Amino acid sequence: MGSASPLHVVVIPYLAQGHTAPLIDLSKLLARRGIKVTIITTPANSQNILSRVSRTPEISLSIIPFPRVEGLPEGVENTADIPSVDLFLPFVVATKKLKEPFENILRDMFKAGCPPICIISDFFLSWTIDTCRSFNIPRVVSHGMGVLPQVISKAAFSHAPQILASLPSDVIQFPELTIPFQLHRADFFDFHRYTDPNDPLSKVVMEAGKADMESWGVVVNSFEELESEDIAALESFYGNDAKAWCVGPLLLCDQIEDDEGANEPKKENQTSYPYIEWLDKQDGPDTVLYVSFGTQARLSNMQMDEIALGLEMAMHPFIWVVKSQTWLAPEGWEERVKRRGLIMRTWVEQRRILAHPKVGGFLSHCGWNSVLESLSMGVPMLAWPMGAEQPFNAKVAERLGAGMRILEVVGEGTGTIGSEIICDKVKELMCGAEGRKARERAQELKRMTRQAVKKGGSSDRTLNELIECLAHRRTDM
Incomplete structure (x- = not known):
């Protein structure tokens, strides 16, 4: 593969507003570095994304149909539009059916001589790990969470019996971790469902967790000055020497960064x-x-x-x-x-x-x-x-x-x-x-x-390092 071809990144957010917004911001930051970005989404979600990237020609959208599944009302393509929490699982089932049209888009990219150097995928789109393996593309996972909250969430599954046996006000301790505040059983919402093998939600979470740990790396919407002490703990949950890249706060991509007092x-x-x-x-x-x-x-x-x-x-x-x-x-x-x-x-x-x-x-x-x-x-x-x-x-x-x-x-x-x-x-x-x-x-x-996002700041440097690692990987192929 010729190293002179332009760098290209594919971004596929989960169809939820809180998960999509940071990845739009990350796409803008990549585009400002001259990288071509393709965001994959569905028709009902496309207008919101287009309204935020229309001034950035390096970003394009590839729109794929939202699959129809039994029980999910037609036109519901975002979690914000789900009329009942009982429809969350049918919504997840629908997102799994995005795999085939997504892979068709990737094939077209390869045919056009513009394969991506990575796929930045939301945590909940666990099926993208198989796609990335098939196409030999690194999967960079995004959770929409900070470093320490991710560490606690992952560690909790190793302590499920203790948590499940506790009362809401009981203190929960993870001896292998240094957590700078007390945790209580009440802090672990719906944990009984996540750990119940008979609950369909548990299967969704477990599949996503397995794909997560096998990812090439994780991009975190946080910054080192805030959470540097916990980055190594997060990386310890991943295989293949995967790194956690703190590149946030991503929302500041549209701020006047050279004026510290600007609001x-x-x-x-x-x-x-x-x-x-x-x-x-x-x-x-x-x-x-x-x-x-x-x-x-x-x-x-x-x-x-x-x-x-x-x-x-x-x-x-x-x-x-x-x-x-x-x-x-x-x-x-x-x-x-x-x-x-x-x-x-x-x-x-x-x-x-x-x-x-x-x-x-x-x-x-x-x-x-x-x-x-x-x-x-x-x-x-x-x-x-x-x-x-x-x-x-x-x-x-x-x-x-x-x-x-x-x-x-x-x-x-x-x-x-x-x-x-x-x-x-x-x-x-x-x-x-x-x-x-x-x-x-x-x-x-x-x-x-x-300070973190300005030129030369910790998040700015980290994003540059991430791009450099991915570019080197492509050159070595």
């Missing part, structure tokens, strides 16, 4: 939104609480009522992104809070909100993307984990000094959290001593994130 996205992204205009009108910096629990969390109507009343009692301006289609606010509530509260029931550009100088706190489910966005914008968090590895993310944010938890132990088995607790925690975050310290620390971490 605003680039000028071409300055679309006017009603919620930004609302923020502009608020009094003073750091006064508004942003509330959002991501696209996957599903809260009961009772819990939504308690959040609404807690926000009202706290008396702080807020923007609350409400995804529920069934919740109706308590009678008279919207009228009482209308001067200081904004309810958004449609998509919002979360990065723009967190970057706004009026926003001084983030009540969040602590998905890893949200944690990085909050830290990168210098906004402290009030952590309310609701699934997956989110309890570990919450404890990472707290350990960094940039976050507080809604409860000391919150996780699987936690019931409805009352309005009084929510009110008190919001007040502490927005105007208490602990909140002020967290805000100062968040600003320090914001500067660190920008």
